[in-house]
Amino acid sequence: MSAAKIKKGDRVVVLSGKDKGKHGDVVKSLPKDGKLVVSGINMMVRHVKPSQSNPQGGLERREAPIHASKVALEDPKTGKPTRVGFRIEKDGSKVRVAKRSGEVING
Template sequence: MATMKIKKGDTVKVITGKDKDKEGKVIAVNRKNNTLLVEGVNMVTKHTKPSMANQQGGIVHQEGPIDASNVMYVHNGKPTRIGFKMDGDKKVRFAKSTGDVID
C-alpha cells in the first residue's frame, strides 16, 4: 500500500465534485479506503435514534468521506502536489510547487 500524502490536520482544497473549490481541515484519514473526512465538505444528513449520548435523536448533519484523489494540499494559500524526499536520515514531505519542506 502506498503512503498517504495527506495527513490529519492538513488544510486541503477540493478540486472536483459537488464541493469543488471548498477548503477545509482534514478531520480523519482512512488509509484502507483512501478516503478523508474534511471539515464542511460533502455534508450528509443522518437520521439518529435517541440514545444515551444523544437524548433527543433526530436529523444530524455531518461530513461524509471524500476520495483522497479529489483534494490537493494547500501551501501558502495555493494548492500544490506533495512529494517525499530524504532530509538527512529522515523522510519528509515537501511542496512540489515551491520545494519547501512541510513537516
C-alpha cells in the same frame, strides 16, 4: 496510496464535486479505502432516533468520507492546491515537500 502524502491534520483543497474550491482540515484518514474525512466538506444529514443519551433525536449533520483523489494538499506558501513530493534532508530524515513552491510541509 503508497506513501502517506495526505495525513490527519493537513489542510486540503477540494478539486472536484459539490464542494469544489473549499478548504478544510483532514479529521480522519481511511487508507484502506483511499478516503479522507475533511472538516466541513461533503456534509451529510443523518436521521437519529431518540435515545437515552440523545432524548430529542432529529437530524444530525456530519462529514462523509471523500475520495483522496478529489482533494489536494494546500501549499503552505500560496494557499493553492499542490502535489506532494519527498526529500531526504541532510540529517537523514525524510520530509514531505510541496511541488508548487518547494516548501517543507510540517507534520
